[in-house]
Amino acid sequence: MRITLFITCYNDTLFPETGKAVVRLLERLGHSVDFPLQQTCCGQMHYNTGYQQEALPLLRHFVEVFRDAEVICAPSSSCVAMMRDHYLKMAEASGDKALERDTALLLPRVHELTELLVDRLGLEDVGAYYPHRVTYHASCHSLRSLCLGDKPLRLLRQVRGLELVELSNIDRCCGFGGTFAVKNPDVSAAMLSEKLKDVEDTAAEVCTAVDNSCLMHILGGLHRQRAGVSARHIAEILASTLEEPAL
Amino acid sequence: MTVRVGDAAQAPPFQRAALPLLEDSQLRKNVRHATGVIQRKRALVAGELSDWQQLRAAASAIKQQTLRHLDEYLLRFEAACVAAGGQVHWARDADEANAIVLALIRSQNASEVVKIKTMTSDETGLNRALEAGGVHPYETDLAELIVQMGEDRPSHIVVPALHKNRSQVREIFREKMGLPGLGDRPEDLTAAARSYLREKFLRVPVAVCGANFLLADTGGVCIVESEGNGRMCLTLPKTLIAIAGIEKVIPSFRDLEVFLQLLPRSATGERMNPYNSIWTGVREGDGPHQFHVVLLDNGRSGILADAEARQTLHCIRCGACLNACPVYRQTGGHAYGSTYAGPIGAILTPQLQQMRHSQSLPYASSLCGACYEVCPVKINIPEVLIHLRGRVVEQSGLSAEAIGMKAMAAVFSSARRLEAAQRLAQRGQWPWVTDGWIRSLPGMFAGWTAVRDLRAIPRQSFRQWWRERQHGR
CATH class of the missing domain: 3.40.50.10420 (NagB/RpiA/CoA transferase-like)
Incomplete structure (x- = not known):
């Protein structure tokens, strides 16, 4: 299958290793990966902060760049949720009928990574090897917008060597919320503090998720506290093998 | 009135x-x-x-x-x-x-x-x-x-x-x-x-x-x-x-x-x-x-006149959204400064006051969606919060934040500009970086680094890696 990667702007800039892992994983599974260099950002930050007008050109740009893609994969639950929850409404409100049609045609082809693996490719065992104690943080968008349920956990359970520890209060937000963490840093810190306690209680070495935005927040806290726990996108765990382990 | x-x-x-x-x-x-x-x-x-x-x-x-x-x-x-x-x-x-x-x-x-x-x-x-x-x-x-x-x-x-x-x-x-x-x-x-x-x-x-x-x-x-x-x-x-x-x-x-x-x-x-x-x-x-x-x-x-926010009036005052809200859980109700606290208060209070007061309330949410999930009358509170943020932004005119956001939007409008901005940020971050981590930032980001570190922007973006890889093939 030819899979077109939407890396998302913050993965591109801050977490390139996640993108590399997606490429490695999908190619190992026998698919060809394409990366249109014209891609930028889905518009989530602008839209959710109240800059809906500024987000519309980014929707147009996305549709333009990915118009011909058959299967689009994004390793970010919140960016996929942004598209699914808001793109059609934005296109309708723009009054541009062509954009509305193109958006409606494009959306069913956009998949979050674990959705792609489990639903579209019918996989749970991707042949990964990752000999570490891991806990999984369910991002709010993965839980409530994409309704991923236990798909990421099903993938993790099949990873050889991986010891999966359940995180308490898995449905509770870590307190990132995009610009929320900047506008309400103290309340966000209080939320993070509870999340870090739950993570540390698992005695895991690594906290994983389907979204690097939560992980940036959780890791930021863990690192500041010198907790000795790292955070890593699920793609990096699934890409890891005995021959080429993620370090 | x-x-x-x-x-x-x-x-x-x-x-x-x-x-x-x-x-x-x-x-x-x-x-x-x-x-x-x-x-x-x-x-x-x-x-x-x-x-x-x-x-x-x-x-x-x-x-x-x-x-x-x-x-x-x-x-x-x-x-x-x-x-x-x-x-x-x-x-x-x-x-x-x-x-x-x-x-x-x-x-x-x-x-x-x-x-x-x-x-x-x-x-x-x-x-x-x-x-x-x-x-x-x-x-x-x-x-x-x-x-x-x-x-x-x-x-x-x-x-x-x-x-x-x-x-x-x-x-x-x-x-x-x-x-x-x-x-x-x-x-x-x-x-x-x-x-x-x-x-x-x-x-x-x-x-x-x-x-x-x-x-x-x-x-x-x-x-x-x-x-x-x-x-x-x-x-x-x-x-x-x-x-x-x-x-x-x-x-x-x-x-x-x-x-x-x-x-x-x-x-x-x-x-x-x-x-x-x-x-x-x-x-x-x-x-x-x-x-x-x-x-x-x-x-x-x-509120009734605003088609996108009208659902606010569905509320039967059960308080389930307050109990489910991770923000309310930290602060309790008094932080909202209103009769109506929590997620429903965050959308109801500013709207009742025609968005003239309580403009900070639509931002008092991480948009986690726990409120919508439990709401017995299915008020899509995150959707209304976002809509109201749009109204706050409209009112605020050309604030420093708005200028920054417009600049970011311009950056994201083309891959060439995004790449230039990535390079600029990567090269310009050095005064704040120690051993690959940012521990203190000025201005509006100071709140982040008060309790969190931030990983520095890596030297090579994904797109640069991809381009190199394509050339190598």
């Missing part, structure tokens, strides 16, 4: 109001404990009903239909209420509602009223208006009594004294009821409240209540409660005055089938409320001789 929502117009911004509350370990423990208990009970009893999702959909549909024809249903309610012997008064805003209630009390030559818990009267600031007019209101709901005696503010729409524990309640009762020997066991406290309130129920001739539902077909006012104080206020006084927002009307008695399943389970985790009363007009020899309903707009028709 002057719309007022308690003291929300004077309240400090959420992020500032939250600070002292975050430091109050007693309050935080109380809030965590109470919301946790109610949340677990709610999940249990909601899970018992196999048609819970259908009930939510039905409630949402009934509310949508009612709001679409709100004028008709309100007139229908008025006609039915009058036919049953009641009187209906229309109040444009808080002051008008307070003046109507005060005049009705004065017409009975009364100087005291007993009150059933009503958030709407807190919204209008009724107690203060009554006191200024020489009438003393007695709150009879246990939690409202605690709030009133403690000269406090409600912090939750269902459990207004949720932020207090029993030792704190004992202190208030000891001082205000003059009971130096009062114990702190729950039965000590409820016994004290009971004997204090009994005397008021038997003596005071006028009662003020709110409404959970106004029934358009019968003219009835439905009130649900847990303590029986409401039943006392409904049956003993000679005059009963209900104050209700116009969105409380539902088409018919039959619709209670849906709402009386959803409300108690969502609000307190009970299958049914201990006391369910429907008061319809007056009847010789039974209950009050005069029955008044004050229908309050106070900014609601403005």
Whole structure:
């Protein structure tokens, strides 16, 4: 299958290793990966902060760049949720009928990574090897917008060597919320503090998720506290093998 | 017209109001404990009903239909209420509602009223208006009594004294009821409240209540409660005055089938409320001789006019969104500075005030969606929050944030600009980077680095790696 990667702007800039892992994983599974260099950002930050007008050109740009893609994969639950929850409404409100049609045609082809693996490719065992104690943080968008349920956990359970520890209060937000963490840093810190306690209680070495935005927040806290726990996108765990382990 | 929502117009911004509350370990423990208990009970009893999702959909549909024809249903309610012997008064805003209630009390030559818990009267600031007019209101709901005696503010729409524990309640009762020997066991406290309130129920001739539902077909006012104080206020006084927002009307008695399943389970985790009363007009020899309903707009028709935010008026004040909210869990209700706290307060309060005040509230959410998930009438609170953020941005004009956001949008509009910005940021970050981590940032990002590190931007972006890889092939 030819899979077109939407890396998302913050993965591109801050977490390139996640993108590399997606490429490695999908190619190992026998698919060809394409990366249109014209891609930028889905518009989530602008839209959710109240800059809906500024987000519309980014929707147009996305549709333009990915118009011909058959299967689009994004390793970010919140960016996929942004598209699914808001793109059609934005296109309708723009009054541009062509954009509305193109958006409606494009959306069913956009998949979050674990959705792609489990639903579209019918996989749970991707042949990964990752000999570490891991806990999984369910991002709010993965839980409530994409309704991923236990798909990421099903993938993790099949990873050889991986010891999966359940995180308490898995449905509770870590307190990132995009610009929320900047506008309400103290309340966000209080939320993070509870999340870090739950993570540390698992005695895991690594906290994983389907979204690097939560992980940036959780890791930021863990690192500041010198907790000795790292955070890593699920793609990096699934890409890891005995021959080429993620370090 | 002057719309007022308690003291929300004077309240400090959420992020500032939250600070002292975050430091109050007693309050935080109380809030965590109470919301946790109610949340677990709610999940249990909601899970018992196999048609819970259908009930939510039905409630949402009934509310949508009612709001679409709100004028008709309100007139229908008025006609039915009058036919049953009641009187209906229309109040444009808080002051008008307070003046109507005060005049009705004065017409009975009364100087005291007993009150059933009503958030709407807190919204209008009724107690203060009554006191200024020489009438003393007695709150009879246990939690409202605690709030009133403690000269406090409600912090939750269902459990207004949720932020207090029993030792704190004992202190208030000891001082205000003059009971130096009062114990702190729950039965000590409820016994004290009971004997204090009994005397008021038997003596005071006028009662003020709110409404959970106004029934358009019968003219009835439905009130649900847990303590029986409401039943006392409904049956003993000679005059009963209900104050209700116009969105409380539902088409018919039959619709209670849906709402009386959803409300108690969502609000307190009970299958049914201990006391369910429907008061319809007056009847010789039974209950009050005069029955008044004050229908309050106070900014609601403005919300009705906004198609994207109209669903805010679906709210049945169950408080489930407060209990589920991870932000409320940290701060409790006072940070919202309004009668209405939590996620519903964050969308309702600024809208009632035509977005002129409380502009920080739509941002007091991480958009995690837990509120929408539990809402029994399916208010998509995150969607409304985002819509209201858009309205705040429109009002704020060309702020520093807006300039930054516009610049970011320009960067994201082309891959070439994005790549240039990535390179610039990567090269320009060095003054803040130590060993691959940023530990302190200036300006608006200082809050982030107060408790979190930030990984520095790596030398090579994904797209650069991809391009190199393609060239290498």
